[in-house]
Amino acid sequence: MADPMKIRAxxxxxxxxxxxxxxxxxxxGTRKEADGKLVPAHHIQNMTVALNGKxxxxxxxxxxxxxxxxxxxxxxGAKAGDKVAVSWIDNKGDKRTDEAAVA
Amino acid sequence: MDMxxxxxxxxxGATGVVAGLLATGMLKPTxxxxxxxxxxxxxxxxxxxxxxxxGAKGAADNKDLLVKAPEIAENGAVVPVDVxxxxxxxxxxxxxxxxxxxxxxxxxxxxxGAVADVSVRLKFAETSIVRVxxxxxxxxxxxxxxxxxxxxxxxx
Numbered sequence: 233m234a235d236p237m238k239i240r241a242x243x244x245x246x247x248x249x250x251x252x253x254x255x256x257x258x259x260x261g262t263r264k265e266a267d268g269k270l271v272p273a274h275h276i277q278n279m280t281v282a283l284n285g286k287x288x289x290x291x292x293x294x295x296x297x298x299x300x301x302x303x304x305x306x307x308x309g310a311k312a313g314d315k316v317a318v319s320w321i322d323n324k325g326d327k328r329t330d331e332a333a334v335a
Numbered sequence: 336m337d338m339x340x341x342x343x344x345x346x347x348g349a350t351g352v353v354a355g356l357l358a359t360g361m362l363k364p365t366x367x368x369x370x371x372x373x374x375x376x377x378x379x380x381x382x383x384x385x386x387x388x389x390g391a392k393g394a395a396d397n398k399d400l401l402v403k404a405p406e407i408a409e410n411g412a413v414v415p416v417d418v419x420x421x422x423x424x425x426x427x428x429x430x431x432x433x434x435x436x437x438x439x440x441x442x443x444x445x446x447x448g449a450v451a452d453v454s455v456r457l458k459f460a461e462t463s464i465v466r467v468x469x470x471x472x473x474x475x476x477x478x479x480x481x482x483x484x485x486x487x488x489x490x491x
Contacts (some may be wrong), residue, residue, distance in 0.1 A: 260436075260458070262436055277372040278371055278372055281449075283447065286447045287446060287447065288446060288447045288448060288449035289444070289445060290371075290443070290444045290446075291441060291442065291443040292371065292372050292373055292377070292441065292442050293441040293442075294377045294437060294440050295458075296437065296440040296457055297440055297455060297456070297457060298414075298457060298458055299412070301456065302454075302455075302456050303454065303455055304452075304453065304455075305450075306449070306450035307448050307449050307450065308448040308449075308450055309448040
């Protein structure tokens with residue numbers, strides 16, 4: 233199981249700014265070890281951000297997103313106390329969901 | 336379950352990875368979710384192929400699509416790219432890096448109040464243009480920026 237994500241959601245005016253840090257190797261599949269062996273691809277493929285259970289952002293990503301991905305999103309119509317849930321699944325079927333409240 | 340198996344078999348191709356997948360317990364129903372991944376677009380080896388894969392061939396340049404990226408990046412492994420689309424009804428934003436082995440890096444879809452404003456950190460294999468493609472009312476728009484990637488401390 234992957235390490236927990238760090239999620240911060242903060243109201244700025246009428247928009248909630250959501251920042252997410254995921255813990256993932258994000259191997260492209262083209263990197264070589266010192267001994268010349270290819271490191272197999274291992275990266276997140278799908279991710280979603282949900283506000284109070286409703287999907288607001290659905291992302292598809294490749295290994296060319298940096299290691300330990302950081303994302304910033306903005307959501308209108310949120311208010312303090314709303315629940316933000318972020319999920320991801322990688323190409324090996326590993327997945328993780330974490331939650332935070334809008335501050 | 337059969338559908339999933341077929342997808343896995345297809346994607347594993349002739350490489351014989353299937354046995355390994357079975358052994359590691361990867362053939363789980365959870366893979367159904369990964370079917371949403373646009374494999375053809377993500378594995379395209381050039382910009383045209385990737386644009387074609389997301390249906391955005393012939394995307395028109397648009398000044399209301401704002402891309403913020405460093406002119407010079409010392410570390411190509413972590414390049415912050417921020418995009419804001421002021422095009423009304425923007426429903427998706429994709430990031431493509433021209434010189435990467437597979438240009439398409441990410442695509443985000445917005446709904447239920449999400450603002451078309453995303454920041455990500457991307458890997459650049461070398462100095463390259465990053466192209467951002469937004470979809471609004473079924474049409475595609477694009478904007479781009481060049482990021483110079485310096486190797487070590489002596490580039491410029």
